Amino acid sequence: MSKPQIEKSDLVNYVSKNINNKKQIAEFFYYWMSLNIEYDYDLLKKIRSKRLSKLEQDQSSNTDYIFKEKKAVCIGYSTLFQEFLSAFDIESEIIVGYAKTEENPTLELEVDTDFLHAWNALKINNNWILVDVTWAKQFEGAITDFYFDIDPERNILTHYPNDSKWQLLKNPISISDFNKLPYIHSFYFQTGFPKTPIITSDSKYYYFEFKNNPNKNWLVKLTYSLDNLNYKSVFPEYIKNKDGFTYKFSKERVPNNSIIRMDLTDFNEEKQMMIPYEKVAFFNL
Template identity: 40%
Template sequence: MKKILVSFVLFFTISISAQNQTYYRLIEYAKKAPESETKDIEDLSKYLARGAKTKKELVQLIYYWICLNIDYDIESYANNTIDDVSAETTFSDRKSVCAGYSNLFQEICLNLKIKCEVITGYGKGYNYNGEYLKETNHAWNAVKMYDKWEFIDVTWGAGGAFENEDGKLFFEKQLSVRYLLDNPEDFILEHLPEKPEWQLLENPISKDVFFSTEMENKRLERIKL
């Protein structure tokens, strides 16, 4: 029994170590993308493809590059002056809101023959205080990985909105892998797509359930983790 336990611990340790090495290798590759390889979306797509050994690594690289290089346009968000959220403008300006992040992620995926959808719906993000939202307010992605759809929220993965001492909003980069290939059971705590089929749940929930006290308590518990 001891021998089996020791073998399991050793395997687990090696597995975690390998994951960490892959993470840092991909992060460094994304960080070191030369200017000559990032003049347009097509060149960037080719550069990212050269750094990936698997389809999963390629999706991770797309996520990391966008998180590290695209800022959230907090001024446009605060003043409700959001205009062009196309992938091209997001890429050239190096800033946008959630729709721009999602459109850019999708565009790079399509360049690399990866199936990807932009999903719109309700997000319990910055400053959410438990209210029942009447209108959709967020966009994210679903990407097909080995015949299985998984979720990406590159906007929330890039950082967050905060208030300074004067109450003015600012964006702070804080790379997070929490929204990288997230599973439907956790993702639904903060994201409700307009189309129920994009919940990717065996038993989709209603809007009323999404905004219920029970779901809010579950969301708050997850945030603590």
């Protein structure tokens, strides 16, 4: 015997009876959607290949269709999330812009339509916060809370809104400055690294400065490429600092305009085990 179909109204009624705090209400729908709405990669392929029919375009943001089929792309996630929030008088906006990913560590707004993206801003206790329900699961091995109430300083590493006010930064940045920022996967911060690495240089060397990670097991590997396809090892010099460490390498060793890729390895000294995690961050020199 099949289980009865849950309706949107059932979820709203459940939350109405059990949750009063508006931020917790938003979190409930963030997690429920992450658990129950799959990312629609087939639809994404059609969008990118310009083979989307008018019906499919309409369905991509039709919340009844999305809820029934349990699959969506970013505009669908954002629209359904906003509908749930509206039922509880939580003010929200759908933010449209671009996403920086490991495929595309720099953006050209005129041509990079494949990297258009949508997420949400919602107003809680008179303060706007940023939420990306899509990315809570799409690029993660498991559902993460990283993309709920994202620190704007971290969000701007990967999300560039068309309207700069939704950067929620004291001093919004241009697309040129955005492209100078690294792409950093949420995994980097979730391992315990507190800050984005600082990149400096002088006439001879580049310096990658990291703050200490409370979890001492993480090892960093740096490689470089000119095409984001073929990578070669950097072989940097390791320098221990008071509150972190620095990787130093010669400019003669790495060509101008290279992309530096950072991989992490979890080294368990006690068990003598190493678990590598590739493509955690990309930096444009």
